[in-house]
Amino acid sequence: MKIDLLQMVESGGCSAKISPKQLEEILKYLPLPVDPNILVDIDTHDDAGVYRVNDDLALVLTTDFFPPVCSDPYEFGQIAASNSISDVYAMGGDPVLALNIMMFPASKLPMEAYAEILKGGFDKATEAGVRIIGGHTIDDYPPKYGLAVVGYIHPDKIITNAGSRPSDSLILTKPIGTAVILAGHRLGMVSENDLDEAKSMMKLLNKTGADVMKKHKIKGATDITGFGLAGHCLKMAKASKVSFTINMKEVPLIGNSYRLIDEGCIPGASFRNLEYAEKEIEFATDLDYNLKMLAFDAQTSGGLLFSAPSKKVNIILEDLFAAGLFNSKVIGLVTEPKEKFIYLVN
Amino acid sequence: MRTIDTKGQLCPAPLIAAKKALKETVAGETFIVITDNKTSFDNLCRFLKDNKADIKSSESGGVWTLTVTKSVNDLVQTNVEEYCDPSISHFQKGNFIVVVSSDKMGEGDDELGHLLMINFIKALKDLDKLPRKIVFYNNGVKLVTKSSPAIEHLRDLEKMGVELMLCATCVNFYCLDTVIGAGIVSNMFSIVDAMASSDKVLRP
Numbered sequence: 001m002k003i004d005l006l007q008m009v010e011s012g013g014c015s016a017k018i019s020p021k022q023l024e025e026i027l028k029y030l031p032l033p034v035d036p037n038i039l040v041d042i043d044t045h046d047d048a049g050v051y052r053v054n055d056d057l058a059l060v061l062t063t064d065f066f067p068p069v070c071s072d073p074y075e076f077g078q079i080a081a082s083n084s085i086s087d088v089y090a091m092g093g094d095p096v097l098a099l100n101i102m103m104f105p106a107s108k109l110p111m112e113a114y115a116e117i118l119k120g121g122f123d124k125a126t127e128a129g130v131r132i133i134g135g136h137t138i139d140d141y142p143p144k145y146g147l148a149v150v151g152y153i154h155p156d157k158i159i160t161n162a163g164s165r166p167s168d169s170l171i172l173t174k175p176i177g178t179a180v181i182l183a184g185h186r187l188g189m190v191s192e193n194d195l196d197e198a199k200s201m202m203k204l205l206n207k208t209g210a211d212v213m214k215k216h217k218i219k220g221a222t223d224i225t226g227f228g229l230a231g232h233c234l235k236m237a238k239a240s241k242v243s244f245t246i247n248m249k250e251v252p253l254i255g256n257s258y259r260l261i262d263e264g265c266i267p268g269a270s271f272r273n274l275e276y277a278e279k280e281i282e283f284a285t286d287l288d289y290n291l292k293m294l295a296f297d298a299q300t301s302g303g304l305l306f307s308a309p310s311k312k313v314n315i316i317l318e319d320l321f322a323a324g325l326f327n328s329k330v331i332g333l334v335t336e337p338k339e340k341f342i343y344l345v346n
Numbered sequence: 347m348r349t350i351d352t353k354g355q356l357c358p359a360p361l362i363a364a365k366k367a368l369k370e371t372v373a374g375e376t377f378i379v380i381t382d383n384k385t386s387f388d389n390l391c392r393f394l395k396d397n398k399a400d401i402k403s404s405e406s407g408g409v410w411t412l413t414v415t416k417s418v419n420d421l422v423q424t425n426v427e428e429y430c431d432p433s434i435s436h437f438q439k440g441n442f443i444v445v446v447s448s449d450k451m452g453e454g455d456d457e458l459g460h461l462l463m464i465n466f467i468k469a470l471k472d473l474d475k476l477p478r479k480i481v482f483y484n485n486g487v488k489l490v491t492k493s494s495p496a497i498e499h500l501r502d503l504e505k506m507g508v509e510l511m512l513c514a515t516c517v518n519f520y521c522l523d524t525v526i527g528a529g530i531v532s533n534m535f536s537i538v539d540a541m542a543s544s545d546k547v548l549r550p
Contacts, residue, residue, distance in 0.1 A: 266357075266389070314530060318530070326478055
């Protein structure tokens with residue numbers, strides 16, 4: 001029997017995230033633990049938490065899991081693992097250990113699919129140098145998978161959302177459009193080439209990009225996932241108390257995602273992301289509507305977005321290309337705080 | 347009146363149907379979209395408003411009916427071709443690179459060879475899938491000087507997102523560093539790496 005995980009879900013990957021608006025409402029009522037060893041928590045909307053063990057070592061902790069983004073269980077495992085580990089890379093850490101988190105409908109899917117998902121996750125984790133040392137599964141429909149990851153980091157070398165400075169340039173390391181491509185794929189509107197491109201981008205570890213960030217002592221970064229490019233830019237600009245101008249024409253796109261949006265193929269999550277962020281964003285009056293909606297496209301295992309001193313941009317880009325990240329691009333500039341946090345132009 | 351029934355469909359299918367109808371409708375004309383999903387309804391409202399259509403809506407028993415009138419101005423953007431202006435960088439790329447080692451193409455008369463090379467570079471712009479990079483070395487770097495007849499085409503390609511990599515040793519050897527008009531000067535490792543990591547290397 002050919003297993004098709006996509007038959008089981010309405011929205012997969014990071015599109016399945018709860019609305020950022022709802023999440024913010026709820027988190028308001030949860031007190032943040034106070035401890036001098038907590039170096040990074042959700043206060044700055046960062047990708048992972050960081051806890052100091054001693055002066056030379058801190059732990060980066062993060063977790064992420066979601067429903068299938070593709071038909072093949074092995075590929076789904078690879079993508080989910082790559083996405084889970086990404087938060088550690090975005091903080092400048094080295095991922096070390098992980099636990100599997102799995103929800104699997106044992107009565108609806110052959111156990112072979114379960115094994116394949118775990119195998120995909122294991123192989124991707126191994127590629128990242130991460131040891132999976134346990135996990136937990138419950139019987140649930142539809143399937144969901146991800147990792148809880150622990151990484152090492154030096155307490156003085158943490159890269160956060162709050163590290164972006166005026167006059168920096170913003171570099172993005174992967175093209176965007178995974179949610180449009182996946183939604184279009186379900187409706188038979190996407191070529192095999194475009195689907196393959198989206199899948200290979202989602203499987204690609206952010207390790208190489210993170211190595212370049214560390215080499216150049218980058219201070220501010222995030223990875224682009226469920227809240228979309230604009231949503232994650234907003235979190236970063238807010239935490240850094242600066243404004244970002246993003247030139248949407250410079251943003252690399254996966255395959256024909258522009259054309260898909262133009263045909264109305266806009267996933268529901270894009271509207272959720274738009275609604276959450278739009279009050280704090282100024283849209284240029286001539287901003288192309290399709291590019292605007294792409295800015296809110298929920299990314300699964302998206303690239304790194306980091307803030308780099310503008311005079312170092314060429315050498316950093318050369319390093320990113322040399323690392324195989326051929327889509328890396330300067331997509332915007334950081335300015336002193338202005339009336340809005342984000343300016344989307346084209 | 348034209349009615350688009352999207353009951354049972356989830357986003358983005360209703361949006362795709364609505365956008366298609368909007369494209370096929372003339373200004374002032376009205377059509378109806380029906381949905382039984384609240385999220386789809388909200389998204390349709392937002393999407394149609396953003397696309398400058400006038401909408402009226404009603405709900406009964408969990409089914410929403412939108413009456414959509416296309417306003418006088420056309421869609422915010424319907425024309426994909428218009429978008430494909432050379433100053434925009436969203437062109438499809440193939441996993442191949444072009445290596446230019448001379449300012450002439452082929453063996454024979456030098457003047458003809460030079461002319462052919464300019465035409466070759468010009469023709470690259472018309473490919474369905476553009477190369478990811480163009481690498482220039484030895485005499486090839488002379489094509490990327492400010493006074494080169496190919497420079498405008500190369501700048502267009504750069505705007506279309508094609509990287510131009512120039513061999514640093516060659517630029518220095520021919521003393522061209524002050525007259526280079528496009529591209530990024532790269533070291534031999536980057537050039538070898540670019541050639542090694544692409545599926546195909548095209549040599550004019």
